[in-house]
Amino acid sequence: MNVQLLVLAKAPVPGRVKTRLCPPCTPVEAAALARAALQDTLDAVRATPAQRRVLAIDHPGELGDLSLRGFEVITQRGPGLATRIAAAFADAAAPGLATVLVGMDTPQVGPDRLAAVGARLVHVGVDAVLGPARDGGWWTLGLHDPRHADLLRDVPMSRPDTGNATRVALRAAGLRIAAAPVERDVDTAADAAAAAAAAPESGFAAAWRQITARAKDTRTDTRTAARAKAGVS
Secondary structure, three states: OOEEEEEEEOOOOOOOOOHHHOOOOOHHHHHHHHHHHHHHHHHHHHOOOOOEEEEEEOOHHHOOOOOOOOOEEEEOOOOOHHHHHHHHHHHHOOOOOEEEEEOOOOOOOOHHHHHHHHHHHOOOOOOEEEEEEOOOOEEEEEEOOHHHHHHHHHOOOOOOOHHHHHHHHHHHOOOOEEEOOOEOOOOOHHHHHHHHHHOOOOHHHHHHHHHHHHHHHHHHHHHHHHHHHHHHO
16 A cells, blocks of 8 residues: 554653553652553554555663564654654655554554555545544544645644544535544553553553553551561561
């Protein structure tokens, strides 16, 4: 298909990513989940029939041992998320290729769903594809013309009305929009549990199981120590 996939992500550095997971996670655990989510996303994108794959990252030097095979890596630009999205579309633009952008917060989304978004974008009569998120935002945006991403510069991001505001901005410019399925972003512990359950074989699910098992062991040790102390006293 004449589509490229663009992943917009943060480097998985403790204290910078998935801070809403802390607590119950530690910053190191949250970063481990972010790394797993990003790797799962990269693997899913790699498995699609996209003509080109691009990773737009905030700190390219802090990707660690992530597998980037098949990806071109570009650096994000701009002071805020909306500006960074618009800049990523512009910097990744390639002649003859429509662009589907996805973040790193939906590790449960597999290659088939991503490919379906791309196929919908190249359908006759479609200028954009928007995938709503359950929290009111969106998890994917596909555009035929990367210049249309500039329409997002005035859209408030990371709010319950971001998805609707994005849709309104695109429609106001005359774009014909198709919808992708609703997905759940990983922002909270409940979101993480749901994503792990939806894709139990994923690296994200394995990381989540490890973290929850460690937390369970810690609670057990705490109760055991408390009982022992009570017995001594």
